[in-house]
Amino acid sequence: MKKRLFSLTIFLLLIASVFVFRLNTESTPLDDKPIDEANLDHKEDKPAEIEVEKDYKPEEEDKEDLLTGTSFVDDEGKVIVKNTDDILVLVNKNRNLPSDYVPEDLVVPNVRFPFEEFHEKKQMRKEAAKALEELFKAAEEEGIYLFAISGYRSYERQKYLFDIRAERDGFEEANKLTAYPGQSEHQTGLAMDVSCQSLGFDLNEKFGQTVEGIWLKENAHRFGFIIRYEKDKVDITGYSYEPWHIRYVGKDAAKEIYEKNITLEEYLGDKTSIPVQK
Ligand SMILES: [Zn+2]
Structure with missing residues (x-):
């Protein structure tokens, strides 16, 4: 029953x-x-x-798909990216590269460096290195002499640099200016810091006002690069203005990001808020 x-x-x-x-x-x-x-x-x-x-918001909803399935949360609650070899990989203060990630196709681009000897930071991933060579060549044809300063940076080296700074200035201060290990785009092999002779090859905000910095801002996208940390986007990227830091994303993405004056986060539809810097 x-x-x-x-x-x-x-x-x-x-x-x-x-x-x-x-x-x-x-x-x-x-x-x-x-x-x-x-x-x-x-x-x-x-x-x-x-x-x-x-x-x-339909457009943002559509964009969000670009990050679907590209990360997982580890035992400590950290977001780890999975699409490490994707040229559109998003690495920032919320999204970590695995500590053992090393790109497999690192090469030294045939461009101007202010030093002769080999160093791991001369390297970039093959596709990005080729694009960097084209960018430097085009600049030179217009009388602009760019210098490559720092490209690939291993997790271990980032940790070393962060620890030195944290010991000197404290964790909070270090975290503002130096990326935490795993959170640096330099570990992707897709970023390069660029400077010029008039600045003594230094990396500082003044680069944005030099002829070299202005040329870079206006032309990087033609070769698949973006100025990754713009002045008015600190609340989205989580990083201070860095006119010297270019990131390879491929020509299509670079063009759209440049024309719309948006960040990589916005391009990919990332809506996770970046920890606020004080
Ligand atoms: Zn950089």
């Missing part, structure tokens, strides 16, 4: 849920369309007729 009553309850529940489901679907004019198509329609016309959440 109990069993029959149970089956009857299940049956009634099923009927009720089908009824509710029909009610829901009938209330929207887009009932037969797959979700993606419905979103597209929504973007193009009359969003007011469709019931959506108040803060729903």
